[in-house]
Amino acid sequence: MTQRLQNCFSNVLTLNKQLLEGIAPFEHSLLTLMRASLDEQKQSLERLIPLLNNEEKAADPSVRKDISIVFLNHEVSNPLLRAWGRANAWMDLPSKSNFEKLAPLLPEMKNYLEDAASILRQMYGTEEIKYVVSSYYIPAKG
Amino acid sequence: MTWNKERIDQNVYSQGEVDKWVYSTCNICSVGCGCYAAVKDGKIVGIKGNANHPINRGRLGPKGENQWHANNAPDRLTTPLIRNEEGRLVPASWDEAMNVIVEKARQSLKEKGTNSIAIYSTGQGFLEDYYTIAKIGRAGLRTHLLDANTRLCTATTEFCLLQSFGADGTPASFDDVDQTDVLMLFGHNLAETGTVLFERIMERKKQTGKPYMIVVDPRKTLTAKEADLHLQLYPGTNVALLNGLTNEILKNGHIDMDFIQTYTIGFDNMKHSVEEWTLEKTADVTGISQEMLQLAGKKLGTASSLVCTTLQGTYQSADATTACVAINNLHLIRGMIGKPGCGPLHMAGQPSSSANRTAGGVGTYPAHRNPTNPTHIKEMAELWNVEMETLPVGPEKGIEEQISMIEDGEIGLFWNIGTNPMVSLPNRQRAKKALDHTFVVVQDPFLTETTAVADVVLPVALWGEKEGTMENADRTINLLRKAVEPPEGVKTDFEILLDFAKRMDFRDKDAQPLITYSTPEECFEEFKRISKGRPCDMTGITYEKLEKHNGLRWPVIGEESLGTPRLYADFKFHTDVEYTQSFTKDQFTGRALTKKEFADKNANGRAILHPTRYLPPAEQPNDAFPMWLTTGRLVWHWHTRTKTGRSPYLHVAAQHGYVEINTEDAKHLSIVQGELVRVSSPRGWIEVPAKIGDAVQKGLVFVPFHFGSWAKKEAANELTVDFVDPLSKQPTFKQSACKLEKIRREHEVNTGESLEFIAGQYGLTVEDLKAANQLKNPYLIQMGDVLEIPLSIINVPIPPYMPYRQKI
Numbered sequence: 001m002t003q004r005l006q007n008c009f010s011n012v013l014t015l016n017k018q019l020l021e022g023i024a025p026f027e028h029s030l031l032t033l034m035r036a037s038l039d040e041q042k043q044s045l046e047r048l049i050p051l052l053n054n055e056e057k058a059a060d061p062s063v064r065k066d067i068s069i070v071f072l073n074h075e076v077s078n079p080l081l082r083a084w085g086r087a088n089a090w091m092d093l094p095s096k097s098n099f100e101k102l103a104p105l106l107p108e109m110k111n112y113l114e115d116a117a118s119i120l121r122q123m124y125g126t127e128e129i130k131y132v133v134s135s136y137y138i139p140a141k142g
Numbered sequence: 143m144t145w146n147k148e149r150i151d152q153n154v155y156s157q158g159e160v161d162k163w164v165y166s167t168c169n170i171c172s173v174g175c176g177c178y179a180a181v182k183d184g185k186i187v188g189i190k191g192n193a194n195h196p197i198n199r200g201r202l203g204p205k206g207e208n209q210w211h212a213n214n215a216p217d218r219l220t221t222p223l224i225r226n227e228e229g230r231l232v233p234a235s236w237d238e239a240m241n242v243i244v245e246k247a248r249q250s251l252k253e254k255g256t257n258s259i260a261i262y263s264t265g266q267g268f269l270e271d272y273y274t275i276a277k278i279g280r281a282g283l284r285t286h287l288l289d290a291n292t293r294l295c296t297a298t299t300e301f302c303l304l305q306s307f308g309a310d311g312t313p314a315s316f317d318d319v320d321q322t323d324v325l326m327l328f329g330h331n332l333a334e335t336g337t338v339l340f341e342r343i344m345e346r347k348k349q350t351g352k353p354y355m356i357v358v359d360p361r362k363t364l365t366a367k368e369a370d371l372h373l374q375l376y377p378g379t380n381v382a383l384l385n386g387l388t389n390e391i392l393k394n395g396h397i398d399m400d401f402i403q404t405y406t407i408g409f410d411n412m413k414h415s416v417e418e419w420t421l422e423k424t425a426d427v428t429g430i431s432q433e434m435l436q437l438a439g440k441k442l443g444t445a446s447s448l449v450c451t452t453l454q455g456t457y458q459s460a461d462a463t464t465a466c467v468a469i470n471n472l473h474l475i476r477g478m479i480g481k482p483g484c485g486p487l488h489m490a491g492q493p494s495s496s497a498n499r500t501a502g503g504v505g506t507y508p509a510h511r512n513p514t515n516p517t518h519i520k521e522m523a524e525l526w527n528v529e530m531e532t533l534p535v536g537p538e539k540g541i542e543e544q545i546s547m548i549e550d551g552e553i554g555l556f557w558n559i560g561t562n563p564m565v566s567l568p569n570r571q572r573a574k575k576a577l578d579h580t581f582v583v584v585q586d587p588f589l590t591e592t593t594a595v596a597d598v599v600l601p602v603a604l605w606g607e608k609e610g611t612m613e614n615a616d617r618t619i620n621l622l623r624k625a626v627e628p629p630e631g632v633k634t635d636f637e638i639l640l641d642f643a644k645r646m647d648f649r650d651k652d653a654q655p656l657i658t659y660s661t662p663e664e665c666f667e668e669f670k671r672i673s674k675g676r677p678c679d680m681t682g683i684t685y686e687k688l689e690k691h692n693g694l695r696w697p698v699i700g701e702e703s704l705g706t707p708r709l710y711a712d713f714k715f716h717t718d719v720e721y722t723q724s725f726t727k728d729q730f731t732g733r734a735l736t737k738k739e740f741a742d743k744n745a746n747g748r749a750i751l752h753p754t755r756y757l758p759p760a761e762q763p764n765d766a767f768p769m770w771l772t773t774g775r776l777v778w779h780w781h782t783r784t785k786t787g788r789s790p791y792l793h794v795a796a797q798h799g800y801v802e803i804n805t806e807d808a809k810h811l812s813i814v815q816g817e818l819v820r821v822s823s824p825r826g827w828i829e830v831p832a833k834i835g836d837a838v839q840k841g842l843v844f845v846p847f848h849f850g851s852w853a854k855k856e857a858a859n860e861l862t863v864d865f866v867d868p869l870s871k872q873p874t875f876k877q878s879a880c881k882l883e884k885i886r887r888e889h890e891v892n893t894g895e896s897l898e899f900i901a902g903q904y905g906l907t908v909e910d911l912k913a914a915n916q917l918k919n920p921y922l923i924q925m926g927d928v929l930e931i932p933l934s935i936i937n938v939p940i941p942p943y944m945p946y947r948q949k950i
Contacts (some may be wrong), residue, residue, distance in 0.1 A: 090824030130535035
């Protein structure tokens, strides 16, 4: 189970890095916030992914904390990316075409996070998972 | 209390003597003035101030004096409406309307899940309504989507208080305003948004010379004109200013180190975050001179008592929560909290937005309970007698997030109560497009711009037609007695919510009805039990006691208590991990902290100093849109004028929208006074007359947000940006980019035509025509010259308030 979880979060990390690389050339207040959020997400992912190799280490409380931080930062950066999209359109920014390429990445990240949430629900139980992962990522059924 | 004597303001229109005066509270702004409703032959015919109420001693503001006209407006809705297949709203019975809503709710829950129903309420309702929304929403519908128009006006109040003190509840009160030596009104145009409180301050100032008033506002408002020191900063630089002032205070050593070390955590990080903000840098970014900054720093740093207030200039600006936290930081490092005349007084805009937060209709669980703490969830489950597993865990989603969810097809029912988002939401065209694509219920006394997108409309009672309590800006719970029956066919919000709960058959874990109370007073009694032991403990309040003592400021613990003038007198803050209302957020990104992260801070009853990082607004002027746009209120109207637009007096005082332009900008663009101009932003455009003067600084324009009819193009929120503060998710109405364009026709000068003749042809003065064409010499026009003729000149007088009272 932790192997599957590790795969989910590895995919999330790949997308995280693509986003960070994609926004790197640009300056905008919304991106400053997004960068800070994605950087923190990246640090949490880099800490927890290696630990998911091992069932015992995966149960460590610090893993649970980092898992929460990964989800919480997606919750922060997703609306920021959409806002940046609007900013690009409104002010005809030079980053417009870059936004269009990056736009699908956070929804794709959400899919992996939902998969991860599904696995986490099996690991932690239906009640406990609510205090680790936002309910917007926990599938209603299954 | 400052008032030396009472003054009973009244506004009555009655043929014959009034039959009775009924105890009430003003339902307009957040000051919470006591009043009586005048009743004659079963109708409300006027209002007078309550001479014994400590907040106002009989005084009322212009909107308060005139709010009762709406009760008798001929266009009151008296029957529910349902939109038929042809797209028209047609009368329906209550059963028909409620059944449609219930069916839609069940369908939405089944097809889209529990987070598919949103209840979007108001800051003008009653605590009892909000508590019922909380119970229905969380224990009945099990949704996270409980929000209100308070998101647009004072969500930031809640979040800054959670960040610094661990719980909602503004620390200072109006009593502290009466006693303070220095008062800073930060983004708070009190002269036009809380006239009675402003009069209270100015009356004391006239008598004693105190307080020293610092006003921070990019506009030269009526409030700024009375200031001892007006800091007219560039738009979007609140945190830059506060960082500079804090750094100055730190540099000068004007801090209470004992207090900091004993009662706070986080000092070093906070100090580090402001170190770069020298006077020079601050002056450069804010546009305020170093001398003025030094003076402000000195006044704030050496005051023996200090109160800072905030309102929309802070809350609706970039870095909103960070600015308010910076103010909290200032009070904490100076030890100016919990003592007479000291404390931050983060205001509310609406008469009862605070109650919505306290009762849990928005934000966290009722009575300041933490939605991410299993201990608090368990408590709520026990109090409501429901299974813990059924209660939603985690914070709410604000209205702008809900708009995105609607765009993604995730919301099946949007229930709008007592608010007009089609005028008040930023970037309103986007919001309209979203609401056009979901099922919308609108609960309102009148047809509004929002009923244009409604599928069901429910007619509701107004002020004076229902009973309940409200919470004002300084934690005072006030009572409103019912003066008259609502018109036949009309119900109260409370009755509708109870009916919905019954029809949905919401039950507790013993299969008993979830809601057992049937009157507002019974509901209040239940809420009291919920509040026991929490920061807003109201166990010592009863309706009778509220009327007897003219309002009580929570907490009111026990029968003998008459309330609490200020919080944290013992310097114990609500930051123990199992008690705190929130585990707080990252001060910069707004990322919620986990319980473990919060526990690791070891705040344990100490206040939290946060680093305050400046981030410029997300939208700024550029070549295409070279002006700043800000929006705001007028003294004569309340929000979208659903109530005040129906007062003849208020309507005449301010009949239409306008754009306020700086004299130099107008000259540069050759715009004349009253000329119809087009204001455009990347989102849309409006056409309104120009009001030229020096209230706005160069490069900034102001448009009042009250006027939003679909039939005209004058809605400020056609233009505004819908970015939000990272912590409070409050939209940043105050900083958008725009451009101004003249709307002119051309006139080719014919033989023998003088400027005077031409001006007369178009109903203009010669001066206006000269200014419009930047003509220095009127005799130099020649045949064939093309003159620009303003399309329309509309008088925009907007009288100042208090024309018949001497300037204080």
